[in-house]
Amino acid sequence: MRSIEIHDVSCGECIVLQGANKDILMVDCGDPKTGNISDMMKRYAGVAYRDFLLTHYHEAELRGLHRLLKINPNTFDRIFLPASPCDRHGRPLLLEFALFTYVFSNHKDDSYLENLSLLRIFDFLLKKSKSRIFALAMGSSFQFDGVIYDVLWPAAAEYPFSGLFSAAVEDMNVCLSSPFLPGEAGEFLKLKEQFCAAYLACCRTSPFNPENITRMNTILNSIEKLLPQLKRLPSAPDIAEILERPTTRETYRREQQAASVIFQNRRKSEASTDDILMTGSATPESMDAVSDKLYDGYYILKAPQHGAAGAWSHLFGEISASHILISNGNNRKPESVASEYVDLPSIKHCTDCTACAWLQNSGCSCNRMNCCYELHEPGLTIKCPYCHNQDGSAPCAIYRITVEGVRSCLCDHKPINMNKL
Known part of the structure; x- marks a missing residue:
């Protein structure tokens, strides 16, 4: 050096x-x-x-x-x-939180844009850069x-995610798990799992495989098409309330830094x-x-x-x-x-x-x-x-x-x- x-x-x-x-x-x-x-x-x-x-x-x-x-x-x-x-169950909680924020948050602030950038970063780099991309x-x-x-x-x-952060993500998943909710709730949970799986598959290849990035982008586009229906779900206000809690926002910021x-x-x-x-x-x-x-x-x-x-x-x-x-x-x-x-x-x-x-x-x-x-x-x-x-x-x-x-x-x-x- x-x-x-x-x-x-x-x-x-x-x-x-x-x-x-x-x-x-x-x-x-x-x-x-x-x-x-x-x-x-x-x-x-x-x-x-x-x-x-x-x-x-x-x-x-x-x-x-x-x-x-x-x-x-x-x-x-x-x-x-x-x-x-990923936590001990193999769940990438930061990614899940970012998806919940993107879909259900009512505030388009820096935190919202930050989560959107996290979800779109690979697609952005694939389109705007000729660099080889690696996950660390x-x-x-x-x-x-x-x-x-x-x-x-x-x-x-x-x-080792904190208990408070893990509980917040789990509570949002529970809000969408009722069998009495419209089918869009279950469809979002399914797409969320598919997106996280594609994201993790992308991180496991060095350098990144463009096919995995394209798959992530396709899944995220499918989620975007559901946004109007997801916003009208009976449990949407409950998820928004969890996201806007000061304790939730602070623990998420802390988890990002950690x-x-x-x-x-x-x-x-x-x-x-x-x-x-x-x-x-x-x-x-x-x-x-x-x-x-x-x-x-x-x-x-x-x-x-x-x-x-x-x-x-x-x-x-x-x-x-x-x-x-x-x-x-x-x-x-x-x-x-x-x-x-x-x-x-x-x-x-x-x-x-x-x-x-x-x-x-x-x-x-x-x-x-x-x-x-x-x-x-x-x-x-x-x-x-x-x-x-x-x-x-x-x-x-x-x-x-x-x-x-x-x-x-x-x-x-x-x-x-x-x-x-």
Whole structure:
């Protein structure tokens, strides 16, 4: 890995791993409203090979991917997507919930559009992209820049969905299982099972088989034709009420985050600068589930969920990391960065400082008193030529890309001219 660029996007995340041959692996894309997506594409236009990895189905990440592919369908050579996990009964509950939302929700909000994108993502990629598409789940792996990366999460089978979420999906199924309901209720349940089966079959093939995607699209079109009748079912208001419960919406959001892709490099022998742990939007429970697969230390750790306090895992304080990436430029729902990150001796690389209580209170970067071991002679970060002179290249090869320019790890410095990088 030659370098890492962490982009400041208005919502979501975008982290780009660059290989020795200038190949890139873009992990998520976010919603680059505050920046210029054309500039982002021009930045990587000259590379020979481009991959994209979506860690979770969030509306910002999906919107960013859609925009990139609409501008250029040949943007990426390979696209990696999260596989839909199944519970111990083999049911992909996130998919089922998305179908219920699509059919019975009365609100066409971001959550609705997010679910529609989840259902249509494969069809969209088949029509709008020439990329090879792969699904990622625990146990799968992929190679980039000569390094093998192992996927630690999510588990494809016997996934530990919460009891509250499982009960909500089951309650909606029960609402349609009465033999006294019109035949459209049973027809929807049948089509739902067929769609989920086709979706899972698609995830099991690498790369995806276009025939499976076409079958999914055909089934979803059949469901769409039933929408008027399904909306008039006596139990339709009951399902809508379940979907609109604040507890249901929150637990669904939590389940989406918990099923985020977590991956790390496969060590060949000893620790190196290739050691990286990418956490997507993982929850503390997700991190606990993969704790036995983690290394004692990493060169780079990506903080989940923009470094928010609710996503802090005790494991981050137990494993060492030279550098921590925090994509906290999410201005839709700003949340303070967990104070535990500030206390770590790691060098933090944050895309936005407005959510950092430390900077707001102290007026200076929390990295100023941290020792950087990438320097020729290890010392405080203020001795880094890239930070001190705002010129040249960073010894750590980690760059924060903002609309104002390229920033160093000292967030209280002015941005660096893009042309000097």
